[in-house]
Amino acid sequence: MSERFAAEEKQLCEQYAATARGPKRNGLFALWLLLRVAGDMGPPYPFTDRAHRRRSDALVMRLTSLTLPSPLRSPLREAARNLGDRSTSNVALILGGLAPLVRDTLGSQAAVAIDTAAGLAAKH
Secondary structure (H helix, E strand, O other), X not given: OOXXXXXXXXXXXXXXXXXXXXXXXXXXHHHHHHHHHHHOOOOOXXXXXXHHHHHHHHHHHHHHOOOOOHHHHHHHHHHHHHHOOOOXXXXXXXXXXXXXXHXXXXXXXXXXXXXXXXXXXXXX
């Protein structure tokens, strides 16, 4: 787990373990993957720009293979694409924009984890 969002990732993992198979569980997995990449966005940057873009592209490809809840499908993929460009991405805005959709689709626990991660990203 990335150190930046370790507690939030743990919350999503616990919720994932308690959820039955299906789109909701895949949505939680997709959020966890997104947090993993977003956690590496802040300084110090552990990856080169090229490596980061490749990691973001791999995330987008992985998200396309998951059966996600329909309200989250496009926003998650767009968030992953936005994370790929370090110069224009703002992790707090990207995660904060997902929080209401996550609350409506996956529940308040997942939304709290995303909101908390967005707050932490805004502080840095």
